[in-house]
Amino acid sequence: MQMKNSRFMETISLKRIGLLMRFYWRTEKKRYLRLFLTFLAIFLVKTAVIEFILMHINADVYNLSRYTLTQWIFFGGIVIVLSFLFDAVHHKQRAIDALCLPANNAEKFLSRLILGLVGVPLIVHVALLAATTVVVLFLGTMDSLAGNQPDWERIFSYYYAMPWFYDVRNAFHGFDTISHVVQRLFWENKFELVFYTFFIWFGTAFRRMGWVYAFIAFFVVVALCVFAYEVVGIRNTHLLVSHTSIKSLLYCFLFLSIPFTLLAYHSFCRSQIVNHKFFTL
Amino acid sequence: MIHIQEVTFSYGDKKPKIFDGFSLQLEQNRVYGLLGENGTGKSTLLYLMMGLLRPSEGHITVDGTDVSKRQHASLRQMYIVPEEFDLPAMRFSEYVDTYRPFYEDFSDEILRRCMEEFHLPLDVQLKSLSMGDKKKALMSFALATNVRYLLMDEPTNGLDVPSKKQFRKVIATTMTEERTLLIATHQLHDVDSLLDHVLILQRSHLLLNASVTEICEKYTFDVRPNDDMDENVLYSERTPQGNATMALRQAEDEETPLNLELLFNAIISHQTKKNHE
Numbered sequence: 150m151q152m153k154n155s156r157f158m159e160t161i162s163l164k165r166i167g168l169l170m171r172f173y174w175r176t177e178k179k180r181y182l183r184l185f186l187t188f189l190a191i192f193l194v195k196t197a198v199i200e201f202i203l204m205h206i207n208a209d210v211y212n213l214s215r216y217t218l219t220q221w222i223f224f225g226g227i228v229i230v231l232s233f234l235f236d237a238v239h240h241k242q243r244a245i246d247a248l249c250l251p252a253n254n255a256e257k258f259l260s261r262l263i264l265g266l267v268g269v270p271l272i273v274h275v276a277l278l279a280a281t282t283v284v285v286l287f288l289g290t291m292d293s294l295a296g297n298q299p300d301w302e303r304i305f306s307y308y309y310a311m312p313w314f315y316d317v318r319n320a321f322h323g324f325d326t327i328s329h330v331v332q333r334l335f336w337e338n339k340f341e342l343v344f345y346t347f348f349i350w351f352g353t354a355f356r357r358m359g360w361v362y363a364f365i366a367f368f369v370v371v372a373l374c375v376f377a378y379e380v381v382g383i384r385n386t387h388l389l390v391s392h393t394s395i396k397s398l399l400y401c402f403l404f405l406s407i408p409f410t411l412l413a414y415h416s417f418c419r420s421q422i423v424n425h426k427f428f429t430l
Numbered sequence: 431m432i433h434i435q436e437v438t439f440s441y442g443d444k445k446p447k448i449f450d451g452f453s454l455q456l457e458q459n460r461v462y463g464l465l466g467e468n469g470t471g472k473s474t475l476l477y478l479m480m481g482l483l484r485p486s487e488g489h490i491t492v493d494g495t496d497v498s499k500r501q502h503a504s505l506r507q508m509y510i511v512p513e514e515f516d517l518p519a520m521r522f523s524e525y526v527d528t529y530r531p532f533y534e535d536f537s538d539e540i541l542r543r544c545m546e547e548f549h550l551p552l553d554v555q556l557k558s559l560s561m562g563d564k565k566k567a568l569m570s571f572a573l574a575t576n577v578r579y580l581l582m583d584e585p586t587n588g589l590d591v592p593s594k595k596q597f598r599k600v601i602a603t604t605m606t607e608e609r610t611l612l613i614a615t616h617q618l619h620d621v622d623s624l625l626d627h628v629l630i631l632q633r634s635h636l637l638l639n640a641s642v643t644e645i646c647e648k649y650t651f652d653v654r655p656n657d658d659m660d661e662n663v664l665y666s667e668r669t670p671q672g673n674a675t676m677a678l679r680q681a682e683d684e685e686t687p688l689n690l691e692l693l694f695n696a697i698i699s700h701q702t703k704k705n706h707e
Contacts, residue, residue: 165502168531175528176518242516248482251506251532254499418500422482423441 161259165252169260172250184230185272191222192280200284219277224341227273231345232352232360234265235413238420239356245422254418262410266345343402346409353416356424432456432479432579432610437488439478448474449634451488458578459607460641461624464614465694466631472614473513475631476581479612480510492579506534507578511585517556517564525556526571535576540604544570547600548593562588569597573604581612586620594620622690630697637697642688650679651689665696 174181195218203211235258237243247257292298344367351363434454440447448471456462466472477483478490481497481504490497495504518525530536545552548566556564565588572580586594601624605611613621628645630638649664653672666675674689676696 160502162502165532172528172532175520175524179519242512242514245480245482245510245512245515248500249480249505249508249510250529251502253502256502419484421484422477 161253161255165256166260166263169250169252169257170264173261173264176246181268181272184269185276188222188226188273188276189280191226192219192277193283195219195222196280196284200288223273223277224344227270227341228344228348228363229360230269230273231265232348232363234261234269234349235353235417235420238353238417238422239424241422244420248420248422255414258414258417262349265349266342343406343409346406346413350409350413350416353413353420431458431493433489433491434475434479435489435491437478437485437490439474439483439485447634449478449485452634452636453488454629454636454639456579456610456612458610460610460627461601461605462610462612462627462629463621463625463690464612464629464631465616465618465690466614467698468616470631471634472631473583476510476512476583476612476614479579479581480508481505482510506532508581509572509575509577509579510581511565511569511572511583513584513587515564515568517568519557521553521555522550522567523553526552529571533575533577537574537576540576541570541574544573544600544604547596547603549596562590562593565589566593566596569600573600576606576609578608579610579612581614583614584617585613586615586617589620598624618690618694622688625688625690628688628690628693630694632698632701637701638693645693646679646685646688648679649693650677650683650686651675651692652677652686665692665699667692667695 199211199214199218203214237247250257347367348360348363351366352359355362432455434452437449437452438447439449439452452475464472464475474483478485479492479497481490481500484498492504492507495501497504497508518528520528526541542552545567548563548570550559550563550567550570554567556567559567565585569582569585572582586597589597597620601611611624613624615621625642627641628638629636652675653669654663654666654675655672659666659673659675660677662677662680663673663675664677666673668674674692676689676692679685
């Protein structure tokens with residue numbers, strides 16, 4: 150099956166996209182395995198710290214960290230990994246190998262993007278699931294050894310409250326302050342795509358450390374928003390954020406993932422195997 | 431046909447230009463030798479032809495398709511064997527299985543013949559191979575792709591003496607009428623019997639762009655004693671056997687085989703003298 154795209158004026162072949170995904174998988178299997186093991190280790194350490202240390206220190210910190218820490222690792226980990234999605238173009242030999250394959254730039258970009266946006270979050274989800282299962286089994290076994298009947302249902306429901314099941318609306322009541330707005334935007338699942346594409350663009354556009362610049366740019370934008378809101382919002386009370394405006398803002402921001410993706414594609418097309426420039430655009 | 435038109439390129443805005451208004455045309459069914467001293471831009475030119483580097487000015491087209499867009503139409507006709515490369519950690523059979531579907535005219539028969547000629551098994555773990563053997567495996571794959579334009583960057587670097595002989599045999603037996611081979615090298619002895627066109631590059635300029643037939647029609651390459659050094663001798667080097675000379679061919683002179691190293695040295699020394707003047 151082939152499609153003609155007026156933007157790129159190239160024939161896109163689904164067969165070649167499939168072949169490219171097979172190529173990436175076969176040549177980078179070890180990389181994905183390392184990714185899984187790294188996240189598994191991080192989630193295990195995190196759970197151990199929370200369950201065996203924080204639990205005995207402070208109940209509030211314990212309850213908060215169970216959700217937020219997982220979310221931070223989950224989200225932060227994925228965006229950093231995604232910023233390396235097109236890192237092959239910054240390594241001469243790998244770039245020669247990948248860029249010379251007989252397929253269009255658009256096909257190479259799309260196949261990578263699909264693999265990244267579906268494959269990477271999937272790997273992190275599976276790592277979290279595996280780590281949680283280990284902890285659940287461990288705690289259940291400890292219960293059994295202590296002579297108690299383990300309440301598997303309670304333990305499962307308790308620990309499988311993973312980020313993607315977690316309803317942020319229950320955590321942040323009201324939207325009257327900018328910090329709530331930022332928190333809401335940040336944790337809203339629908340909003341993840343815009344961060345993913347933002348980090349992919351920075352990772353493609355910068356020769357090194359794209360994710361660092363992406364984080365810096367993100368926090369600068371948030372800081373400016375907070376500043377603008379506090380200054381404007383105090384004087385104009387009618388601008389205070391409502392639930393409806395938050396929803397509109399969410400979709401507006403979600404829409405930004407399109408230009409971010411196009412910018413990443415633009416950087417990918419302009420990439421060269423030898424590049425001394427700071428920024429590839 | 432590969433058409434390079436007025437190409438300008440540098441590795442950064444403040445770096446010196448590697449090419450400045452450089453033009454060249456490569457015809458089909460030829461074996462080109464791209465010769466030049468280190469740092470003259472041989473590899474850069476190959477990367478530009480593949481669309482792996484982007485010229486700041488000018489265009490490079492392969493059969494009418496702009497290579498800088500890296501489209502399937504141009505990439506399906508081209509393959510590059512870089513001087514340095516990194517093969518994935520897998521068996522060669524798996525490597526072939528992964529890369530082969532991208533090349534519609536891939537020939538298992540050519541792959542088998544090349545690997546046999548190089549004394550390499552088809553099902554070998556790539557990481558266990560020496561650098562020379564990896565290069566031979568990659569060259570076998572490159573030839574088996576049956577692409578129209580095959581670019582090789584220093585293909586004999588890292589090959590031992592028997593392997594260089596195998597390389598020449600493999601190239602000679604797999605060349606077809608549709609194929610153009612461009613070999614960038616400074617190992618002149620390794621490829622001189624293969625070439626039918628010579629390009630000599632220096633500081634982004636082509637000092638020579640001529641077929642071997644044309645060169646041999648105009649010049650002779652032989653070893654002469656001191657008393658036979660007449661005015662037709664353009665360049666000579668002292669050797670234990672006598673003076674290796676490049677001379678203007680006279681009507682009565684028989685055609686001599688091309689001495690690529692002598693030709694290269696003659697042209698470079700002539701250019702150097704000219705530059706000093």
